[in-house]
Amino acid sequence: MKERQSWRDVRDQIQARLLNGTYAMGDRLPRDEDIAAELGCARSTVQRAMQDLADAGRIDRRRKGGTQVKHSPVTRATFDIPLIRAEVEAKGARYAYRLLSRDLGLPPPTVAASMELPTTAQALHVRALHLADTRPYVLEDRWINPETVPEILSVDLAAISANEWLVRNRPYSRFDLAFCALRAGPEEADLLQIPVGEALFVTDRTTWLGAASITLVRQIAVPGYRIATRS
Amino acid sequence: MKERQSWRDVRDQIQARLLNGTYAMGDRLPRDEDIAAELGCARSTVQRAMQDLADAGRIDRRRKGGTQVKHSPVTRATFDIPLIRAEVEAKGARYAYRLLSRDLGLPPPTVAASMELPTTAQALHVRALHLADTRPYVLEDRWINPETVPEILSVDLAAISANEWLVRNRPYSRFDLAFCALRAGPEEADLLQIPVGEALFVTDRTTWLGAASITLVRQIAVPGYRIATRS
DNA sequence: ATTATTAATATGTCGCTACATAATATTGTC
DNA sequence: GACAATATTATGTAGCGACATATTAATAAT
Numbered sequence: 001m002k003e004r005q006s007w008r009d010v011r012d013q014i015q016a017r018l019l020n021g022t023y024a025m026g027d028r029l030p031r032d033e034d035i036a037a038e039l040g041c042a043r044s045t046v047q048r049a050m051q052d053l054a055d056a057g058r059i060d061r062r063r064k065g066g067t068q069v070k071h072s073p074v075t076r077a078t079f080d081i082p083l084i085r086a087e088v089e090a091k092g093a094r095y096a097y098r099l100l101s102r103d104l105g106l107p108p109p110t111v112a113a114s115m116e117l118p119t120t121a122q123a124l125h126v127r128a129l130h131l132a133d134t135r136p137y138v139l140e141d142r143w144i145n146p147e148t149v150p151e152i153l154s155v156d157l158a159a160i161s162a163n164e165w166l167v168r169n170r171p172y173s174r175f176d177l178a179f180c181a182l183r184a185g186p187e188e189a190d191l192l193q194i195p196v197g198e199a200l201f202v203t204d205r206t207t208w209l210g211a212a213s214i215t216l217v218r219q220i221a222v223p224g225y226r227i228a229t230r231s
Numbered sequence: 232m233k234e235r236q237s238w239r240d241v242r243d244q245i246q247a248r249l250l251n252g253t254y255a256m257g258d259r260l261p262r263d264e265d266i267a268a269e270l271g272c273a274r275s276t277v278q279r280a281m282q283d284l285a286d287a288g289r290i291d292r293r294r295k296g297g298t299q300v301k302h303s304p305v306t307r308a309t310f311d312i313p314l315i316r317a318e319v320e321a322k323g324a325r326y327a328y329r330l331l332s333r334d335l336g337l338p339p340p341t342v343a344a345s346m347e348l349p350t351t352a353q354a355l356h357v358r359a360l361h362l363a364d365t366r367p368y369v370l371e372d373r374w375i376n377p378e379t380v381p382e383i384l385s386v387d388l389a390a391i392s393a394n395e396w397l398v399r400n401r402p403y404s405r406f407d408l409a410f411c412a413l414r415a416g417p418e419e420a421d422l423l424q425i426p427v428g429e430a431l432f433v434t435d436r437t438t439w440l441g442a443a444s445i446t447l448v449r450q451i452a453v454p455g456y457r458i459a460t461r462s
Numbered sequence: 463a464t465t466a467t468t469a470a471t472a473t474g475t476c477g478c479t480a481c482a483t484a485a486t487a488t489t490g491t492c
Numbered sequence: 493g494a495c496a497a498t499a500t501t502a503t504g505t506a507g508c509g510a511c512a513t514a515t516t517a518a519t520a521a522t
Contacts, residue, residue, distance in 0.1 A: 004506065019402045019440070031472060042507045047473075055286070057311060063473040064515035073398050074311040075436070077408045080288060081306040167304050171250045177308045178459040181412035181430040199412040199430040205306070209250070228409040235476065262502060273477045278503075294503040295485035 005041040011049035013039065018058060018069060029059070029067040080230045081177075081203070083164060084130045084138050084219075093132035099158040100127040100191070107143045114176075114206055115145060115213035124152060126162050129191060135222075136192045142217040148209055162215070172207035172214055179203055179227070182220060192222055201225040236272040242280035244270065249289060249300060260290070260298040311461045312408075312434070314395060315361045315369050315450075324363035330389040331358040331422070338374045345407075345437055346376060346444035355383060357393050360422060366453075367423045373448040379440055393446070403438035403445055410434055410458070413451060423453055432456040 014035075017023045029035070032050065036043045050067060053059050057076035060068045088095040107115070107123045117123065124144040130137050142162055144152050149170050152162070166172075182188070182200045189196040201221045207214040245266075248254045260266070263281065267274045281298060284290045288307035291299045319326040338346070338354045348354065355375040361368050373393055375383050380401050383393070397403075413419070413431045420427040432452045438445040 006505075015404065019404060021400075025399070033472080043473090044508080045506060047475095048505085050473090061473065062515065063513055064471050064517095066472060066515095072313065072317050073402075074313045074317075075406060075408065076309060076311050077406075078307060078309045081308060082303065083305075086303050086305075168256070169252075171304075173246065173250060175306060175308075176460060177306065178457055179410050179432070180457040181432040181454070183414075183428065183430040183454075197414065197428050199414040201410070201412040223412070223414075226409055226411040229407060237475075264502080274503090275478080276476065278505095279475085281503090292503065293485065294483055295487095295501050297485095297502060 005039055005045060007045050007048035007052070010035075010039055010041060010046055011052050014049060014053060015058070018053075023069050025069050025073065026071045027069045029069070031066065077229050079227060081227070083167065085161070085164065088130065088132040088137060091132065094134075096131040096134065097161045098129045098131065100129060102126050102157050104146070104153075111143050111216055115143065115216050116211075117145065117213065122146065126157055128157075128161060130161070137222055139188060139191050139220045140217055141220075142215055144215045145213050148212045148214050163217070166207070166215060170209065170214060173209050175205055175207045177203065177205045184223075188220060192220070194223055198223045201227070203227075236270055236276060238276050238279035238283070241266075241270055241272060241277055242283050245280060245284060246289070249284075254300050256300050256304065257302045258300045260300070262297065308460050310458060312458070314398065316392070316395065319361065319363040319368060322363065325365075327362040327365065328392045329360045329362065331360060333357050333388050335377070335384075342374050342447055346374065346447050347442075348376065348444065353377065357388055359388075359392060361392070368453055369456075370419060370422050370451045371448055372451075373446055375446045376444050379443045379445050394448070397438070397446060401440065401445060404440055406436055406438045408434065408436045415454075419451060423451070425454055429454045432458070434458075 014023075023029055030038075032043050032046045036046045039046070050059065050061060054061050057074055058070060060070055082090070085095045085097075103125050104122050105125055106120075107117065107125065109119070111123070112119055112121065115123070124146055126142045126144065128140050128142070130140065144162060144166075146153055149166070151169065152165070155165055157165075180202050182202045184192070184194055184196055184198040184200050186196055188194075188200060189198070192200075200223060203219045203221070204217070205219070206216045245254075254260055261269075263274050263277045267277045270277070281290065281292060285292050288305055289301060291301055313321070316326045316328075334356050335353050336356055337351075338348065338356065340350070342354070343350055343352065346354070355377055357373045357375065359371050359373070361371065371394075375393060377384055380397070382400065383396070386396050388396070411433050413433045415423070415425055415427055415429040415431050417427055419425075419431060420429070423431075431454060434450045434452070435448070436450070437447045
């Protein structure tokens with residue numbers, strides 16, 4: 001028998017009880033101190049285990065309120081989304097980047113709203129293509145807030161993708177991300193060299209530095225693109 | 232001036248240094264003990280802060296090896312994917328479920344492989360439609376491993392969706408999840424009541440209980456479906 | 463019976479000690 | 493110089509005490 005219970009041992013035992021119905025949805029769990037006594041470990045060990053389960057979305061924790069099994073279960077999935085260049089190179093393909101257009105102008109109202117820009121504020125509009133072994137891979141449509149990154153105005157975006165420059169020079173503190181599907185119209189079809197009407201996987205991402213938006217980008221991947229949870 | 236630094240204070244200071252380039256990609260950070268001395272707190276406080284940054288994918292931690300800023304930055308995004316019923320009801324719509332078909336049979340080789348089933352093993356094949364305000368919302372195609380959940384064979388899947396039954400009666404210990412886009416063929420178009428050729432958002436999920444697969448499901452959402460990170 | 467106030471409580475956190483362990487550096491041997 | 497063995501080290505962890513705090517329960521006042 002083990003000398004001491006590790007926090008992972010404790011977590012696994014709690015999880016087993018969640019799985020076998022000992023603790024059912026909505027149930028209140030025993031106090032940390034009681035679980036510690038039962039399992040023969042310290043309260044801090046139980047707390048570390050519970051932190052992990054809470055981070056995984058299985059339980060809710062409240063001071064004085066105690067621990068409760070979540071009522072409405074969700075699947076909490078984590079994705080690691082790499083730089084497109086890293087993704088392409090990880091496939092064993094050669095990465096290339098092509099700037100399609102770059103101009104300073106008023107973003108559409110929906111973009112301005114998402115980036116929390118004043119309606120009169122200009123942003124840098126950059127459209128580009130990422131290629132894998134000379135074939136189009138991801139088409140990107142991006143708006144960059146020059147208030148947050150004024151230096152971007154003097155970057156040669158023909159030589160380096162905006163994303164790579166931003167990651168290197170102006171990392172974000174938080175981001176919003178969404179996925180959806182898009183039917184390829186004539187423009188997407190032309191740029192990605194695919195038939196009109198194909199189903200395309202879309203990633204919309206807005207990054208922030210504190211309360212200020214940095215960039216809003218829509219990335220449209222070629223047909224067949226697939227993103228999976230990290231394992 | 233604050234009496235004591237909290238672990239969140241410490242984390243925010245480290246993150247600020249990650250953002251402003253004090254600690255650049257690939258850099259090795261000072262030892263936890265040195266950071267603790269500098270910031271006037273305990274080593275365990277620094278460790279708690281670092282745990283958070285590591286969980287967020289910003290740094291790599293190794294015993295003796297020290298702490299390093301990740302070389303290849305990724306966007307680590309977490310999604311909470313609710314039960315379809317909860318999602319529909321959260322939209323203020325009325326949820327309904329319709330069983331389309333149910334039979335026990337040999338799954339296709341790709342499904343058997345993904346579920347790590349022997350090639351001769353049968354699985355329960357269930358196809359169903361989830362509706363929002365009587366309109367099709369999500370079409371699902373599911374295989375269930377009767378070895379892992381023999382009880383499923385006696386469940387009336389016309390009355391309750393397989394997913395809801397499984398979540399209630401046989402929760403999983405881990406899962407694999409992937410997203411992609413699909414062009415609507417005649418079957419999807421017919422069942423979802425949309426034109427052929429629409430772009431559809433697809434969620435593929437396999438759940439596991441230990442080493443045994445529970446279910447593999449493909450969920451195809453109506454055009455316009457969008458999933459976003461939790462905020 | 464209702465509302466306000468106060469008390470109690472279960473989790474959250476900080477710091478500390480001691481020990482564990484994975485990884486790296488140094489030393490010894492051939 | 494290469495390899496093995498050993499030492500060192502920076503992070504990881506268990507436990508403990510003390511205190512903080514958000515929440516719930518009990519009590520007091522009306």
